[in-house]
Amino acid sequence: MKKRMEIGILRRQTALFCAGCVILAMVMPALSGCVISRKIGPDPADQEYPATQAPTVVRLAEGRQGFVITEVAQLDEATRRDFQQAADLLENEHYDRAVDLLEKVVEQSPGVTAPYINLAIAYRRLDKLEQAEVNLKTALALVPGHPVACNEYGLLYRETGRFTDARAVYEKALVRFPEYYPMHRNLAILCDLYLNDLECALEHYEIYSRVRPEDEQVQLWIADLRMRIGSR
Numbered sequence: 001m002k003k004r005m006e007i008g009i010l011r012r013q014t015a016l017f018c019a020g021c022v023i024l025a026m027v028m029p030a031l032s033g034c035v036i037s038r039k040i041g042p043d044p045a046d047q048e049y050p051a052t053q054a055p056t057v058v059r060l061a062e063g064r065q066g067f068v069i070t071e072v073a074q075l076d077e078a079t080r081r082d083f084q085q086a087a088d089l090l091e092n093e094h095y096d097r098a099v100d101l102l103e104k105v106v107e108q109s110p111g112v113t114a115p116y117i118n119l120a121i122a123y124r125r126l127d128k129l130e131q132a133e134v135n136l137k138t139a140l141a142l143v144p145g146h147p148v149a150c151n152e153y154g155l156l157y158r159e160t161g162r163f164t165d166a167r168a169v170y171e172k173a174l175v176r177f178p179e180y181y182p183m184h185r186n187l188a189i190l191c192d193l194y195l196n197d198l199e200c201a202l203e204h205y206e207i208y209s210r211v212r213p214e215d216e217q218v219q220l221w222i223a224d225l226r227m228r229i230g231s232r
Contacts, residue, residue: 075109086098154169184208209222
C-alpha cells in the first residue's frame with residue numbers, strides 16, 4: 001500500500017487573540033488558521049451560552065478565497081500563556097502535558113471550539129480515541145461543519161476503520177468550506193487507499209494541487225492515479 005501523509009492541525013493552525021476574540025482565519029492560497037478548544041462537560045446540546053459567545057462565519061470579499069470564524073474567548077493573560085504553551089507542547093509531542101494545560105484553558109472560556117480541537121488532537125495521539133471523539137463532537141455542536149474539527153474527525157474515523165463515515169464528514173464540511181484545502185488532500189488519500197475510488201481521489205488531489213503546486217508528492221500521486229485510471 002502506498003503511503004500517504006495525512007494533514008492534521010498542530011502548528012498549521014495558529015491561535016490569534018485580538019480584543020478578546022479568537023479568530024480562525026484561513027486565507028488562500030496561504031493556508032493559515034487557529035486551534036483552541038475547551039473542557040468536555042455535559043452534553044453541549046444541553047448547555048446555553050451567552051449570545052455574545054455565539055461564533056460567526058464570514059466569507060472573504062474582494063475576490064479572495066477563504067473565510068473567518070470568530071469566537072469570543074474570555075481569557076486572562078495567564079490563560080493565554082497556558083494556551084500558547086499547550087500549543088508548543090503539542091508541536092513537540094508532549095501530549096499529556098498539553099492535555100493538562102488545555103483542561104485549565106477551557107475552564108476560562110466555555111463555548112469556544114479551539115481548545116476542544118486541540119484536546120482531540122492530543123487524545124488521538126495518545127491513542128485515547130473515545131476522549132478525542134467526545135471533544136470533536138463538542139466542537140462540532142458549537143460550530144457545525146467546523147472545517148478543522150471535521151478534518152480531525154475524518155482522520156479519527158479513518159484510524160478506527162469507519163471509512164464511509166470519514167468520507168461523509170469530509171464531503172459535508174467541504175460543501176460549506178470548500179477553501180479548506182487540507183481536507184481535500186485527506187479526502188483524496190481516503191478515496192485512494194481505503195475506498196478504492198480513484199476518480200474521487202484524483203478530483204480532490206487536483207483541487208488541492210492547484211492551490212499547493214509546491215507539494216511535489218501530490219503531483220506524483222496525481223500522475224500515478226491518471227495512469228491507473230487510464231489502464232482500467
